[in-house]
Amino acid sequence: xxxxxxxxxxxxxxxxxxxxxxxxxxxxxxxxxxxxxxxxxxxxxxxxxxxxxxxxxxxxxxxxxxxxxxxxxxxxxxxxxxxxxxxxxxxxxxxxxxxxxxxxxxxxxxxxxxxxxxxxxxxxxxxxxxxxxxxxxxxxxxxxxxxxxxxxxxxxxxxxxxxxxxxxxxxxxxxxxxxxxxxxxxxxxxxxxxxxxxxxxxxxxxxxxxxxxxxxxxxxxxxxxxxxxxxxxxxxxxxxxxxxxxxxxxxxxxxxxxxxxxxxxxxxxxxxxxxxxxxxxxxxxxxxxxxxxxxxxxxxxxxxxxxxxxxxxxxxxxxxxxxxxxxxxxxxxxxxxxxxxxxxxxxxxxxxxxxxxxxxxxxxxxxxxxxxxxxxxxxxxxxxxxxxxxxxxxxxxxxxxxxxxxxxxxxxxxxxxxxxxxxxxxxxxxxxxxxxxxxxxxxxxxxxxxxxxxxxxxxxxxxxxxxxxxxxxxxxxxxxxxxxxxxxxxxxxxxxxxxxxxxxxxxxxxxxxxxxxxxxxxxxxxxxxxxxxxxxxxxx
Ligand code: NAP
Numbered sequence: 001x002x003x004x005x006x007x008x009x010x011x012x013x014x015x016x017x018x019x020x021x022x023x024x025x026x027x028x029x030x031x032x033x034x035x036x037x038x039x040x041x042x043x044x045x046x047x048x049x050x051x052x053x054x055x056x057x058x059x060x061x062x063x064x065x066x067x068x069x070x071x072x073x074x075x076x077x078x079x080x081x082x083x084x085x086x087x088x089x090x091x092x093x094x095x096x097x098x099x100x101x102x103x104x105x106x107x108x109x110x111x112x113x114x115x116x117x118x119x120x121x122x123x124x125x126x127x128x129x130x131x132x133x134x135x136x137x138x139x140x141x142x143x144x145x146x147x148x149x150x151x152x153x154x155x156x157x158x159x160x161x162x163x164x165x166x167x168x169x170x171x172x173x174x175x176x177x178x179x180x181x182x183x184x185x186x187x188x189x190x191x192x193x194x195x196x197x198x199x200x201x202x203x204x205x206x207x208x209x210x211x212x213x214x215x216x217x218x219x220x221x222x223x224x225x226x227x228x229x230x231x232x233x234x235x236x237x238x239x240x241x242x243x244x245x246x247x248x249x250x251x252x253x254x255x256x257x258x259x260x261x262x263x264x265x266x267x268x269x270x271x272x273x274x275x276x277x278x279x280x281x282x283x284x285x286x287x288x289x290x291x292x293x294x295x296x297x298x299x300x301x302x303x304x305x306x307x308x309x310x311x312x313x314x315x316x317x318x319x320x321x322x323x324x325x326x327x328x329x330x331x332x333x334x335x336x337x338x339x340x341x342x343x344x345x346x347x348x349x350x351x352x353x354x355x356x357x358x359x360x361x362x363x364x365x366x367x368x369x370x371x372x373x374x375x376x377x378x379x380x381x382x383x384x385x386x387x388x389x390x391x392x393x394x395x396x397x398x399x400x401x402x403x404x405x406x407x408x409x410x411x412x413x414x415x416x417x418x419x420x421x422x423x424x425x426x427x428x429x430x431x432x433x434x435x436x437x438x439x440x441x442x443x444x445x446x447x448x449x450x451x452x453x454x455x456x457x458x459x460x461x462x463x464x465x466x467x468x469x470x471x472x473x474x475x476x477x478x479x480x481x482x483x484x485x486x487x488x489x490x491x492x493x494x495x496x497x498x499x500x501x502x503x504x505x506x507x508x509x510x511x512x513x514x515x516x517x518x519x520x521x522x523x524x525x526x527x528x529x530x531x532x533x534x535x536x537x538x539x540x
Contacts, residue, residue, distance in 0.1 A: 095109075156396075156433060199303075203250075203263075208270050220286050246273065249265050287422075288331045289343075327427060367519065367520045367521065372539070379413075379540040383415075387418045391466070393433055407537050418450040422468065458493050460494070463498045466511055474486065501523065
């Protein structure tokens with residue numbers, strides 16, 4: 001039998017533990033139990049060996065420590081092979097993410113990243129002694145039975161709350177893993193300090209993310225009121241105290257207090273904090289909040305990866321954390337809101353908004369038209385720019401819109417689509433819907449590209465879009481959306497707005513556009529109104 005020295009990290013740990021019989025007992029038990037590359041302190045032990053410890057902990061130290069290769073293991077359990085699998089998985093994550101940057105490659109990118117995740121999961125399960133297989137299989141079956149039908153059946157308009165739910169599950173998994181680690185190690189006894197610190201960080205952030213995401217889901221699903229729910233002025237103080245409480249308890253645990261009550265107290269503080277942070281934020285800001293919580297979940301997963309010495313969790317967590325942060329920032333910029341202002345809450349959700357112009361205050365009247373009137377305008381246009389918004393998504397009118405565009409193109413009319421970065425309820429919402437209806441990608445124009453085009457546009461056809469076309473964002477400093485970049489449809493020769501009523505959009509404010517002399521309103525559901533226009537077009 002070939003003997004080899006115990007890896008240096010294990011040797012030094014054993015030496016440090018030799019005056020702590022209880023911790024030593026746990027360490028040796030863990031080493032024998034897992035016998036695999038499963039988190040510190042086992043991280044330094046190659047996965048292919050089962051350690052038998054011949055540890056004579058005399059003052060002479062590491063020279064007496066040996067381990068022996070146990071029964072031979074196949075290459076699929078070899079730690080080098082598993083590392084290669086992880087590297088392949090990371091490469092696929094990153095390559096898949098690159099695909100998500102354009103509608104043409106997005107679906108393929110998503111599939112590539114999913115294959116990467118499958119490889120990472122398989123590699124993790126191949127670690128020897130990974131755990132209870134029955135529980136793992138039950139978990140996978142339950143997750144698949146819930147996740148797959150839910151993801152297949154969800155409507156595009158309900159996608160933000162779906163993302164909130166899935167994100168929450170990630171945060172929940174992270175804090176449960178930290179809790180399990182706490183229990184397994186009897187309060188991080190014998191673990192290096194960094195394991196405790198990263199696990200506790202992950203537990204707090206994961207818990208905030210889990211509970212916050214649930215509230216975001218409840219608001220978007222209208223299970224909870226969309227309006228801000230707040231304790232008033234003391235809210236920030238209470239939140240500060242909850243955060244301080246969680247940190248103090250975490251410090252106590254990290255300092256060697258093995259009390260599970262303190263650990264649970266820390267989780268409870270973080271849970272209440274997660275609720276109290278999101279409840280005061282209005283429904284209109286929920287997509288940004290979800291993106292922010294997504295970044296939190298990523299960071300907490302990465303911290304768990306450090307504690308467990310799992311490279312897959314570190315890389316995947318950091319990718320989610322970084323992309324979530326970038327997305328949050330992009331959305332905040334597109335709405336001209338700062339992230340702290342969003343977190344402070346109080347905006348949108350259907351309630352009264354400070355600075356909003358009420359319907360009654362608006363001078364002038366609107367000009368209602370019929371589908372036949374609109375068909376005539378469109379038939380004689382050279383350039384028509386379709387401006388889709390949330391209403392098109394709700395009505396599922398994308399295919400009908402595509403039919404209208406085809407009919408216009410058959411008459412020699414040029415058709416383009418103006419895409420605002422926050423049209424709809426999530427980033428890329430309009431791109432996804434129009435791609436689903438086979439709208440050619442080169443007809444989709446970003447806001448900065450299309451705005452200069454409006455002055456040569458004959459008809460801007462606004463379909464279920466409201467806030468993203470509101471000129472008050474440029475002209476009314478009292479408006480809550482003042483400063484938000486908008487699609488400058490009012491510069492078109494003629495504007496036709498399709499919506500069901502004079503009700504406001506998500507920001508809860510009146511739209512000056514509807515009262516402009518070059519604007520006509522076609523009242524009705526987007527899908528049927530567009531279908532009527534297409535039908536009327538054949539009579540022109
Ligand atoms: P919007 O301002 O919410 O307006 C949508 C309009 O669609 C409403 O005025 C509604 O009027 C109309 N509508 C609803 N159902 C309809 C139907 N079946 N047929 C026809 N019209 C219908 O939408 P938006 O212009 O797309 O702006 C998006 C808003 O969401 C912005 O305030 C943005 O800041 C916010 N937001 C978006 C994101 C994102 O990532 N996309 C993130 C955070 C916040 P009627 O009820 O009269 O029909």
